[in-house]
Amino acid sequence: xxxxxxxxxxxxxxxxxxxxxxxxxxxxxxxxxxxxxxxxxxxxxxxxxxxxxxxxxxxxxxxxxxxxxxxxxxxxxxxxxxxxxxxxxxxxxxxxxxxxxxxxxxxxxxxxxxxxxxxxxxxxxxxxxxxxxxxxxxxxxxxxx
Numbered sequence: 001x002x003x004x005x006x007x008x009x010x011x012x013x014x015x016x017x018x019x020x021x022x023x024x025x026x027x028x029x030x031x032x033x034x035x036x037x038x039x040x041x042x043x044x045x046x047x048x049x050x051x052x053x054x055x056x057x058x059x060x061x062x063x064x065x066x067x068x069x070x071x072x073x074x075x076x077x078x079x080x081x082x083x084x085x086x087x088x089x090x091x092x093x094x095x096x097x098x099x100x101x102x103x104x105x106x107x108x109x110x111x112x113x114x115x116x117x118x119x120x121x122x123x124x125x126x127x128x129x130x131x132x133x134x135x136x137x138x139x140x141x142x143x144x145x
Contacts, residue, residue, distance in 0.1 A: 025099060
């Protein structure tokens with residue numbers, strides 16, 4: 001979510017968090033629909049909305065290798081086309097189970113975010129008068145975009 005191209009999501013004070021944690025369930029969900037190859041997966045995971053731009057190919061391939069090593073996905077080479085061979089990834093039964101295990105985490109985060117937004121949108125008290133309003137404006141203006 002940070003507009004700073006050098007931001008890694010861990011060291012600055014920008015809004016948002018480390019989106020890399022959601023790459024794994026995004027890959028699993030994309031593969032649940034049908035087997036796919038790396039480049040296609042790079043495009044598909046953007047659709048889930050956790051990234052503001054293109055996915056880092058190195059990060060995605062690291063996740064795919066780890067998922068394969070751990071038995072959550074398998075891969076096969078397709079050499080039938082005229083272009084370069086493609087490595088197709090397939091969701092394993094264990095991968096489906098791992099994806100299901102992500103759901104309670106996602107639901108808890110969803111509830112937490114909804115509660116946060118609900119509290120944020122509640123009218124503020126008149127305590128502090130004009131000074132409190134100015135303080136809120138100053139804080140709001142200092143949030144990195």
